Amino acid sequence: MTRTHRGIALALLVAAGVSGCRKTPETVATPTPAPPVPGQTCDSACQAARAAAEAAARAERERLEREAAAENARLSAIASARATLLTAIYFDYDASEIRGDARAALDAKLPILRANTAVQIRVSGHADERGSDQYNDALGQRRAAATKRYLTDNGIDAARIAIVSYGEQRPAVSGSDENAWEKNRRAEFEITAGQVTTPPR
Amino acid sequence: MRLSVRRPGALTLIAALVLMRGAVAHAQDSTLTVRIGLTYSPGTKPGVLVLPVNGEQGDSVRKILQRDLDFSDRANVIAGDAIMMDTSSDGSRGKFNYPLYARLGAVAMIQATQTSTGLHVAVHDVRTQKVERVKDFVLAATPLSPDWRQQMHAIADAIEFWVTGVKGIAATRILYQSGGRIWQIDSDGSNPMPLTSAGGLALYPAWHPKATHFTYTVMTDEGTRIVVREMGANGAGTSRTLPARAGSVNTSPVFSQPDGETLLYAHGFDSGTDLYAVATAGNDSPRRITVSRGMIAVSPSFSPDGRRIVFVTDRPGGLGLYIADADGTNAEALTPFNFGDKSQRTDPSWSPDGRLVAFQAEMGGASQIYSVSPRDRGSPKQYTNEGRNEDPSWAPDSRHVVFTSNRTGSWQLWILDTESGRPRQLTHAASGAKAGAWSPRLVVH
Numbered sequence: 183m184t185r186t187h188r189g190i191a192l193a194l195l196v197a198a199g200v201s202g203c204r205k206t207p208e209t210v211a212t213p214t215p216a217p218p219v220p221g222q223t224c225d226s227a228c229q230a231a232r233a234a235a236e237a238a239a240r241a242e243r244e245r246l247e248r249e250a251a252a253e254n255a256r257l258s259a260i261a262s263a264r265a266t267l268l269t270a271i272y273f274d275y276d277a278s279e280i281r282g283d284a285r286a287a288l289d290a291k292l293p294i295l296r297a298n299t300a301v302q303i304r305v306s307g308h309a310d311e312r313g314s315d316q317y318n319d320a321l322g323q324r325r326a327a328a329t330k331r332y333l334t335d336n337g338i339d340a341a342r343i344a345i346v347s348y349g350e351q352r353p354a355v356s357g358s359d360e361n362a363w364e365k366n367r368r369a370e371f372e373i374t375a376g377q378v379t380t381p382p383r
Numbered sequence: 384m385r386l387s388v389r390r391p392g393a394l395t396l397i398a399a400l401v402l403m404r405g406a407v408a409h410a411q412d413s414t415l416t417v418r419i420g421l422t423y424s425p426g427t428k429p430g431v432l433v434l435p436v437n438g439e440q441g442d443s444v445r446k447i448l449q450r451d452l453d454f455s456d457r458a459n460v461i462a463g464d465a466i467m468m469d470t471s472s473d474g475s476r477g478k479f480n481y482p483l484y485a486r487l488g489a490v491a492m493i494q495a496t497q498t499s500t501g502l503h504v505a506v507h508d509v510r511t512q513k514v515e516r517v518k519d520f521v522l523a524a525t526p527l528s529p530d531w532r533q534q535m536h537a538i539a540d541a542i543e544f545w546v547t548g549v550k551g552i553a554a555t556r557i558l559y560q561s562g563g564r565i566w567q568i569d570s571d572g573s574n575p576m577p578l579t580s581a582g583g584l585a586l587y588p589a590w591h592p593k594a595t596h597f598t599y600t601v602m603t604d605e606g607t608r609i610v611v612r613e614m615g616a617n618g619a620g621t622s623r624t625l626p627a628r629a630g631s632v633n634t635s636p637v638f639s640q641p642d643g644e645t646l647l648y649a650h651g652f653d654s655g656t657d658l659y660a661v662a663t664a665g666n667d668s669p670r671r672i673t674v675s676r677g678m679i680a681v682s683p684s685f686s687p688d689g690r691r692i693v694f695v696t697d698r699p700g701g702l703g704l705y706i707a708d709a710d711g712t713n714a715e716a717l718t719p720f721n722f723g724d725k726s727q728r729t730d731p732s733w734s735p736d737g738r739l740v741a742f743q744a745e746m747g748g749a750s751q752i753y754s755v756s757p758r759d760r761g762s763p764k765q766y767t768n769e770g771r772n773e774d775p776s777w778a779p780d781s782r783h784v785v786f787t788s789n790r791t792g793s794w795q796l797w798i799l800d801t802e803s804g805r806p807r808q809l810t811h812a813a814s815g816a817k818a819g820a821w822s823p824r825l826v827v828h
Contacts, residue, residue, distance in 0.1 A: 314729035330653065
C-alpha cells in the first residue's frame with residue numbers, strides 16, 4: 183500500500199507541475215515566425231523559430247502524456263480502492279470472530295471509508311452449507327454484525343453500514359468439500375450509496 | 384406401547400390401556416370401541432385386498448386406495464394377478480371368493496363401488512366371510528382433480544382406521560421450499576404446486592395447527608422477514624409480513640400448539656439471536672422469551688399441548704437442543720453435551736403424540752436423523768444412514784417423518800416409516816426440495 187500511495191502522490195505532483203506550465207509554450211510561440219520558404223536556406227532566426235516550434239509541440243505532447251498517465255493512475259487508484267473496499271473476508275467454521283487475515287482486509291478498508299464519506303455499504307454475512315439452514319441464518323447475521331462492529335470500533339459511522347444475513351442460501355462457490363466451505367464462510371461488501379472518488383492518502 | 388396400536392391383540396391392548404395416560408389413552412380408548420372385529424396375529428401387518436373397482440375411474444380409485452394403504456406401512460396390501468384373473472369374484476353382483484382371499488393372505492377385503500353420488504365402500508372380514516363395515520362417501524369434486532384425489536385419500540384413511548384401528552395420513556400435504564418458492568405436495572407425491580410467487584427467496588414453511596394458514600421466512604437485501612399466509616383455495620390467500628427492523632434476521636417461524644394463536648420465531652440484529660413470541664393476529668410487540676446474551680437460539684418446535692418448546696441454542700456447552708416452558712423459563716439441555724462430542728444437534732420436531740423429538744445430528748459434514756424421548760432422555764435412536772439427511776418433520780401419526788436427503792445426488796424430500804425403516808422419495812423437483820413440513824390431518828370437503 184505504501185508503495186501505491188507514493189506512486190499516486192508522484193503522479194499527482196507531476197500532473198500539477200504540468201498544468202502549472204500550461205501557458206509557457208503559447209508565450210514562446212507568439213509572434214509566429216514566418217514559415218521557411220522552400221529552396222531558401224534557413225538562417226539562424228529561422229532555425230531558432232523552427233526549433234522553438236518543435237520544442238513547443240514536444241512539450242505539449244509530453245504534457246498530454248503526463249496528464250493521461252496521471253489520470254490513468256488516479257482511475258487505477260480509485261479502482262484499486264474500490265476493489266479493496268469490496269474484498270470479502272472469511273471466517274472459521276461455526277465462528278464469527280474476525281481472524282487475522284480478515285483484520286488486515288478490514289484495516290485496508292478503513293482509509294477508503296474515511297476518504298469517501300458519502301459511501302455507504304451493506305455487509306452481508308454468509309455460512310457454508312453444513313449445519314442447519316436456520317442456525318446458519320443467525321450465524322450469517324452474527325458474522326455481518328461482527329464485521330460491522332470492527333469497522334465502527336475503528337471510527338466508521340454506524341449509520342453508513344447496513345447488515346444482512348443470507349445464511350447458506352447464496353454460496354460463493356458450489357461444492358461440498360472444505361475448499362468450497364472455506365470460501366463460503368464469509369462477509370461480502372456492497373456499496374449502497376455514494377461512490378469511491380478519492381483514493382486514500 | 385406403539386406396537387399395540389398396530390397389533391390389537393387383547394393382551395397388548397389391555398397393557399396399553401394400563402400404561403397410557405391422558406389424551407393418548409383417550410384416543411386409544413376410542414379406537415377400541417369402533418374398531419371392527421378383524422383378528423390377525425400380533426406382530427404382523429394385516430393383509431388387505433382391494434377388489435377391482437367398477438366404472439370409468441375404477442382403476443384410479445383402486446390404485447389410490449392400494450397405494451395409500453401401502454404407504455401407511457400398517458397394512459400389507461395384496462396385489463398381483465390372482466385377484467384380477469379370479470372370475471368367481473364380482474363385487475357388483477355380491478360374489479366373493481373368500482377362500483382365495485384367505486389363501487392370498489388377506490384378513491380384510493375392501494369392496495369399493497362407484498355410485499352416482501360417490502363411492503360405496505364395504506370392508507369384509509375374510510375369516511368370517513361377513514361385511515364388517517359399510518359407508519357411502521360423497522365425491523363432489525371433478526374426477527381425478529386434486530380435490531377428488533384428496534377425497535379419495537380421506538376414504539383410504541377411513542378404511543385404514545377400520546382395519547388397523549389407526550387413522551391414516553393419506554389426506555395430508557407437505558409444504559416445502561424449492562427454487563426460492565414455497566410449494567405444497569400431496570402425501571403420495573402428487574400435485575406439487577407453488578404457493579408463493581417466483582423471483583423471491585422463501586424458506587422454512589410451517590403449518591398452522593388447523594391448516595388454515597402457513598408461515599415462512601423470506602430473505603431480502605433488507606433483512607430476513609416472517610410472512611403469515613392464508614391457505615386459500617388453489618394456493619390463493621392473503622399474506623402479511625411481520626414488521627421488523629431493517630437488516631435484522633427473522634427466521635424459523637412456527638405457530639403455537641394446539642391453537643396457533645401465537646407465532647414463535649428467531650430474531651436477531653447485532654447482538655445474538657433469540658426466540659420471540661407474538662400474537663398471530665393484531666399488532667402486539669414481540670416478546671423475547673430466551674436470553675442468549677449474544678449467542679444464538681433458533682428453530683423452535685412446540686409440544687402438542689403447547690406447554691413446552693424444544694429449540695436449538697449454542698449456549699456454552701455446545702450447539703444442541705434445549706427444552707423449556709413455552710414462555711422460555713426452565714430451559715434445560717435435552718441432549719446432554721458430552722465432552723469431546725463435537726456433533727451439532729439441530730432442527731428439532733416434536734412428535735404430535737408428544738413422545739419423541741426428531742432432530743438432525745451432524746459431525747464433519749455428515750448429518751443424520753435421530754429421535755430422542757423428551758421424557759426419559761435415553762440414547763438417541765438413529766433413523767437414517769444413507770447420504771446426508773436433514774430437517775425432519777413428523778406426520779400426524781407420529782410414526783412417519785418427512786426429511787431432506789441428498790442420497791440420490793440432489794436434495795429431495797423423503798418419507799421414512801420410523802418403525803420399519805422403509806423410505807420412499809416424495810419429491811422429484813428439478814431445482815431440489817428442502818425444509819419439508821407435514822400438515823395436520825386435513826379436513827376434506
